[in-house]
Every structure is written in structure tokens, then in C-alpha cells.
Amino acid sequence: DIVMTQTPLSSPVTLGQPASISCRSSQSLVHSDGNTYLSWLQQRPGQPPTLLIYNVSNRFSGVPDRFSGSGAGTDFTLKIIRVEAEDVGVYYCMQATQFPYTFGQGTKLEIK
Amino acid sequence: QVQLVQSGAEVKKPGASVKVSCKASGYTFTRYGISWVRQAPGQGLEWMGWISPYNGNTKYAQKNEDRVTMTTDTSTRTAYMELRSLRSDDTAVYYCARDLDYLDYWGQGTLVTVSS
Numbered sequence: 001d002i003v004m005t006q007t008p009l010s011s012p013v014t015l016g017q018p019a020s021i022s023c024r025s026s027q028s029l030v031h032s033d034g035n036t037y038l039s040w041l042q043q044r045p046g047q048p049p050t051l052l053i054y055n056v057s058n059r060f061s062g063v064p065d066r067f068s069g070s071g072a073g074t075d076f077t078l079k080i081i082r083v084e085a086e087d088v089g090v091y092y093c094m095q096a097t098q099f100p101y102t103f104g105q106g107t108k109l110e111i112k
Numbered sequence: 113q114v115q116l117v118q119s120g121a122e123v124k125k126p127g128a129s130v131k132v133s134c135k136a137s138g139y140t141f142t143r144y145g146i147s148w149v150r151q152a153p154g155q156g157l158e159w160m161g162w163i164s165p166y167n168g169n170t171k172y173a174q175k176n177e178d179r180v181t182m183t184t185d186t187s188t189r190t191a192y193m194e195l196r197s198l199r200s201d202d203t204a205v206y207y208c209a210r211d212l213d214y215l216d217y218w219g220q221g222t223l224v225t226v227s228s
Binding site for chain 2: 048
């Protein structure tokens with residue numbers, strides 16, 4: 001199974017400041033079809049997860065442009081250029097390049 | 113708009129079975145897969161498996177492969193996840209999600225509590 005490792009596991013951030021979450025996979029996420037099936041999910045307290053970013057860097061419909069994804073191969077990053085109060089929650093990276101799909105442990109974003 | 117609506121909370125005894133439903137609307141049901149993901153209290157996300165409503169093909173996580181069955185009913189646009197021989201550590205919120213090689217729409221979740 002592909003192991004997904006996120007850092008940090010907790011990220012206290014000041015409102016209006018940037019935040020960055022790293023996700024590393026135990027093997028390359030490049031699929032034989034050439035795509036890289038790495039996505040980022042946000043889970044607000046008490047809510048189901050919601051999709052933020054798919055295929056490394058594509059923002060899902062309705063996701064604010066302060067969220068961006070980047071990376072390649074085994075190293076990926078989610079960035080929030082200016083954190084807002086509504087961004088509080090847990091962020092997960094997920095790979096769907098290979099079954100079984102696997103998630104990172106989650107990074108808890110909180111406001112200082 | 114795409115919606116996935118799941119069945120209500122369940123309380124089961126150890127050794128029993130549970131079957132969670134996930135009714136889809138707002139898109140062509142047979143065009144995309146459905147993945148099931150669970151989340152134990154205070155824990156992260158765990159992928160359980162995937163089913164193609166088009167042809168019924170499935171892929172299960174090895175951990176619970178011998179206890180889980182995923183099915184779909186295309187006439188009612190509903191996906192089902194059955195988990196047998198329930199244990200206390202199966203207590204979790206179970207989610208269905210539309211699968212395009214990323215999980216773009218999620219159900220609201222179904223809490224399954226396993227307790228004697």
C-alpha cells in the first residue's frame with residue numbers, strides 16, 4: 001500500500017497569514033496514464049470532508065483561489081495564501097493512483 | 113446538483129451486520145464509481161472500497177475484504193455497503209463519495225455504533 005505522510009500534523013496560524021501543508025507518498029503517484037491522482041480534502045468540525053484540489057493542482061468548483069496545490073512524483077504541497085476563520089479544520093491528502101486509496105494522517109489547522 | 117443522501121444512524125450488537133445505503137441524484141449514476149470511506153471517532157479517514165455502478169466491479173481494502181460487500185441498484189440509483197461480523201472497532205461514521213479518481217461529492221455520513 002502507498003503510505004501518505006503529512007507534515008505538520010498541527011498548524012497554528014494567524015488570520016491573514018499563509019499556511020502550508022506537505023504530503024509525501026512512499027512511491028510515485030504518477031499513474032501509467034500520465035496523470036497524478038493526488039487530491040486534498042478539507043474537513044470542518046462535524047462535517048463530511050469536501051474536495052479542495054484534485055490531480056495535484058486543480059481547484060474544485062467553488063473553492064476560493066487562496067487555496068493552491070503543487071508538487072510532483074512523491075512530494076506535494078497545499079498552500080493557503082491568507083488564512084481565514086472558515087479555514088479551520090483538518091486537511092487530508094489522498095492518493096487514488098493505486099488501490100487501495102490511502103489518506104494522510106490529517107493536518108489540523110487552527111487559529112492562533 | 114449532485115447529491116448523495118445516506119441512510120440513518122444504526123446501533124448494532126457485536127457479531128451483527130449493517131447495510132448502509134447511499135442514494136445518488138443530479139448526475140448519470142452509472143458513469144462514475146462510488147467509494148466508501150469510514151472515520152472512527154476522533155480519527156482520520158480510512159478507505160474501505162470502490163464499486164462501479166456501470167458493471168458492478170468492486171475493489172475492497174484488504175483489511176475488511178472478508179466482511180464487506182458493496183453493491184448498487186441502478187434502478188433506484190442507490191449504492192449499498194454491507195459490513196458483517198461487526199466489532200466494537202467498526203464504530204465509525206461511514207461515508208459514500210462519488211469517485212472520479214478523486215472524491216468530489218460526499219454523502220452526509222452514517223454513524224454506525226457497535227455496542228453490546
